Amino acid sequence: MGWKFSEDTPIYLQLIEALKTDIVSGKYRSGDRLPAVRDLAFEAGVNPNTVQRAYAELERQGLVQSERTSGRFVSIDDKKIEELRKDLSDTYIRDLFKKLNDLGMDDKTIRDVLSKWRDE
Amino acid sequence: MLGKLIKYDFKAMFRSLYPIYVALIALTTVFSLMVKFNFDQGLLFTIFAFLFVAALNGSIIACVFFVVTRFSHGLLKNEGYLSFALPVSTATHILAKVINAIIWAFIEGLMLCVCMVIMGTVMGSIKEVAFFFQEVFRAFDLIERDVLVAVLQVIVFLILEMIASVCLIYAAMAVGHLFSKNQKMIAVAFLIVVFVLRSFLWVSLVDLTEVVAGPTHMFVDDLMLIIPPIVLTGLYATLTWFILDRRLNLE
Amino acid sequence: MMETLVCNELSKTYGSVRALDHVDLKLEEGKIVGLLGPNGSGKTTLIKLASRLLVPTEGEVRICGELPSPATKAIVSYLPDRNYLPDWMKIKDLLEMYQDFYGDFDVQRAQEMLGSLNIDYDTPLKNMSKGTKEKVQLILTMSRHAKLYLLDEPIAGVDPAARDYILKTIISNYDETATVLISTHLIADVENVLDEAVFLKEGKVVLHQSVDELRDTTGKSVDEYFREVFKC
Missing domain, CATH: 1.10.287 (Helix Hairpins)
Known part of the structure; x- marks a missing residue:
């Protein structure tokens, strides 16, 4: 169901990698809004807390910025x-x-x- | 919550019983018409007479049967998973089932009265039926007060006895539920044991009453009469409650 | 953080069979927890104790601090591992019943989900396929704003498409302050949606860990690790 995940690493790490790939490939550009936690969880078929954790990690690495009311945005220069x-x-x-x-x-x-x- | 439980039991009972009552009334009407128009011989009449009597008895049996299964299916089979997950106490569940039994005993009685009225109306006339009821009410007026009170007491006693019997049947099913096999047989065995115990108790109670109050004072105007069914109802209900609340173990 | 389900030395014996053996367990709010174990390991017993369909032999279970009672039943949404609804009931009867009995039932949410299944509100349950019936039961269970969802084998015996539907319904509908406990022996199918895994073996909790941690430390999926723990 949802996305395919490999068995040996935590799902949130795999999510981070998938999201990074999406950013590099240009699927999400700077300033684009990322899907809401529930939506991505639904699409990928994973727990919302896992998505939350992946987003938090991306934020920590400075790739994503969250605005309190309007969601999370890709914040990254070339x-x-x-x-x-x-x-x-x-x-x-x-x-x-x-x-x-x-x-x-x-x-x-x-x-x-x-x-x-x-x-x- | 009690009212809602009663509502859903009523719905379930109605679903099962209304075809039987429709058939009963239809057969009563047909049978009465046959009698009225002197169509009262031959095979067809025999068949309808038989069906009519069967429907009369059948409706009583069906009513008891569905009261019993409403309890066993609603609380002790798969539907019990739904019932016992509801935010309702076990006592409320049991009370709802007792009230369900009373309601349907009343409806059954009413249906039998309706059948009598239909027969009277078709075979005789509405006037005659009305006259009959008038006479009955006049009779009530004529009867002495004491006798009327006595009659009412007997009616109350019979209702209390019925409630006690219903609680006994519920308790028997609850006792059966304690065992993983032969639940029905154990329930019936429990009923038999209680009947035997009760008759012993009854005999000795009557003896006791005679000793205390003398043989003439034994019946009718004695409050003693309604105490046993009330006490027994309490006992059976408590036993049922204890098993369903503390020993429930749905398959 | 609030604990929605706490077991203290919880034990249950049936005759001489010990189904649960001094279980200590704490589940926090906001988590989806897998109650994992082979058949007969005590999963259903634990769930029945929490929903007060059983009374403990020893120890206690508490729901948001309270012993099981009609009040806790009002905040626990329980999905049994069987068809528990009267099969003559139509969808509209069921919606009415859930609204009648559960103050936290969100009828709009239920209608939205039922709408996507394209079920006629006048179809009685007995005319539905097994898969549809299970979906309807799950929709009713997940349409409550409960504090604790107890789902007993929600994906056993349904086809993979229905399985996906059921898991997605769970992750997109539970309340964020609620705990979801999913019992199953089909671990590979649920492990992506779990925060935590509880392994039950012969009535005892042999593991309770976050799924991420478990994958990190063992380098295995929960399913693989489960097979290792329970190999015969």
Whole structure:
């Protein structure tokens, strides 16, 4: 139901990651209002408290600002988006290398495979 | 809340019983018409006569049956999950069921009277029926006060006896509920035991009354008469309350 | 923070069978809690004790500080694990009944949800499919502004689509100051909506933890961890 979540990490961390991806990809732009807690909880099929927790964490990181009456807004400049994009891509690349290392490929082989992939 | 409980019991009872009462009145009318127009021989008449008597008895049996099942289904089966989750005390639930029984005993009596009036009206005439009632009321006027009071006492006694019997049946079902198997058999066994105990008690009570008050004073104008059903009602109701409140264990 | 449900040394025995064994439990307001355990672990017994369909053998259970009574029943919304409504009743009868008996019943909320199901108000329950019946029962339960929702196996025996519907109805309708206790043995289906998990094993609470914490510390989903704890 709702979004797909992986089993081994807390849901709120996965929500944070999904929301960050939405911001970087431009689904939510600076000044856009984020969905209300209940609405996002309903859409994702998760507990409203979990959404609350993810929003709070995004606020703490300065990506989201909450206005008392009108909800939560994305508050981020282009420079910060770049940083965020780099953060996320670093995570994915680190993940990729780790997984391929586990398959027994060394870093050089991985680089070769990657450049071949791009050419195709 | 009591009123609301009674309302929902009434609705449920009405649903089950009204077809029977409609059939009863229809059969009474048909039967009376057959008699009036001398259509009182042959197989068809026999069938209708039989159906009419069956409907008369059946309505009484059905009334008792549905009073009993309103209690057992409403409180001790799946519907009990709904009833006992309501913000209502156990005592209120039991009181509602007792009142439900009284209401339907009254309605049953009323229906039987209606049948008599129909028969009288169809076979004779409305005038005759009216005359009959006039005579009855005049008879009341003529009767001496003492006798009238005595008659009223007997009526009160019968009503109290009926309430006691209803509470006894409820208590029997509650006792059955204490067991996980053979609940109906245990309820019937409990009824039999109580009947036996009661007759012993009754006999000794009558003996006692005779000893205390002398044989002539035993009946009718004695308040003693209405005390046993009241005491028994209290006992049965308390037993029912204790089981439903403290020992409830819905399947 | 207010505690909506507290069990102190709560025990229940049926004859010689001990269904609940000295359970201590505190549930706070605003949480959705999973009461998780295999069949026969005491889930239903705990819920029945809290709704006063049973009386404890030992110990006590308190709802917002009070022992179970008609007054606590007025603030507890209970969904039994069976069809508990008279099956001749139509939707309109049910709405009337809930309004009659529960001061906190929000008939508008119920009508909105029933509207999205496209059920005719004149259809008696007995003519509805099993899934629809369960949805109707849940809608009635969740349309109350209760302090404590006790949902006994709300998703057992319904198809996955109905399961989604039921869980979404729960998360979008409970009051923020209320506690929702969901008993189930189908953990994978509910774990995303839970704040906390309570594991019941043979009548004892063997775990009570926030779901995030559990995933963090074990690196496993609640479902996986449950299988580990209860493996035969």
